[in-house]
Amino acid sequence: PDWEIIEQDAVRRLRRVFKFGNFAEALDFTNKTGALAEEAGHHPAILTEYGQVTVTWWSHKIKGLHKNDFIMAAKTDQLLKH
């Protein structure tokens, strides 16, 4: 499953579920995504669960999706390769 555009609380967002083998690997990906967010000064919602992380990007200021969110989504995908 790739990125989906969803609507939550009347705001369009980009969401993807990333699967992992256990909790520690999921939490590690959460931290990588968090570091990426801090670097960009743009912060997603990151749901960490046993074996999966759900990342949701949207632009708070415009209450919707901006080109930057798609860039951040692509950069999140890149984290899987490290």
Added chain:
Amino acid sequence: PDWEIIEQDAVRRLRRVFKFGNFAEALDFTNKTGALAEEAGHHPAILTEYGQVTVTWWSHKIKGLHKNDFIMAAKTDQLLKH
């Protein structure tokens, strides 16, 4: 706001929202909660956002709340003091 009992996907769960000053502090709390979970072998859902972390405990096996979830909730609260 303290712990609330909520029902999500027909499963009763314990949920609390913890507030922080920024993303880094929120992510730090996520990691502390993750370490607690790994130690206990019992894993919550942890939603990390800018300035807040939402922790949700429930028992997967019984699809509901067990005494252990209330203990984990109390231990999560203790993390704020460290």
